Amino acid sequence: MIKKGLAAFILLISIFSCKKEASKTSQEKVEIDTMSKTEHAKSLFRPVDTVCFSSNTTENYIIALQWHKDKIIKKVAQNSPRQNDKLYEDYIKIRNKYILCLSENLVKVLIDYVNYYDSNSNSYKFPENVKKLAAELKKGDLEFREIGEGYTEIWSVPDHYFSIFRDNVTADYNSYIEQLAKESEGLYSADAGIVISWKELGDRTIFWENFISKYPQSLLLPRAKEIYDSYLTDYLLGMDNTPTHEHSDGTLYDENRKEFNRIIKKYPNSYVAKKSKELISLFDAKVPDEEIHKKMMDRNSK
Known part of the structure; x- marks a missing residue:
């Protein structure tokens, strides 16, 4: 009798275990099927085109x-470094097209953005819709x-690429x-x-002078030279609202003279140092401002 009871008990446990295992297997199958459907849906998904349409929403472009x-x-x-160079170029173009579309969609927000600055608190006070848009852009x-x-404007965050x-x-x-990631962490210039x-x-x-010297065969050379020339001109002569010298009497500002001497000492063999020396000499010799500008803009002596 005891043996029969024990056998029945073991049978019940076996049946329960089988049902539990079957339930577990069934659940796993459902999960796998769900994952497969999700992956299939992802593979079929295609984002909105890079051609701008007013019917596309901010969410469409972010997705x-x-x-x-x-x-x-x-x-x-999966790619080789050389393949990724090309991929980087293509990716920039794609993002820039979407950013253009977003800018067109959000043109009113971009125009009104500066008006949200509160001079009393020295900070921006954004309405809820702009806060939500900023979160969406992020x-x-x-x-x-x-x-x-x-x-x-709408920019990619500095370290994105x-x-x-x-x-x-x-x-x-x-x-x-x-380097571009570092340089885009903040504004370079504003209000001239x-x-x-x-x-x-x-x-x-x-940096850009060294880059040009180090990678003379780089496909990036034209862009690097453009950045370098722009920086060099600004470094030597400044901008309208931040000149390196007093236009009225041709006096080089002390802070710029000090900076030029730093560069000359730290990078004596650089072209930047050469032009800095030349600029100091020209100002000290009281050469007319217009002539100094012409000489500094001359790249043929490099």
């Missing part, structure tokens, strides 16, 4: 940006950026992308004046 970012990250992991690694003279392509492109591209310090401008100019 598109996220989709392209995920796609690029997967490709970067999902696409974008931000509102005031660029001076009442203008606001470098966070994706870091150490996965050729050396010149890696250096280029990293240089915002960063003279020292930082000097160091940036040296």
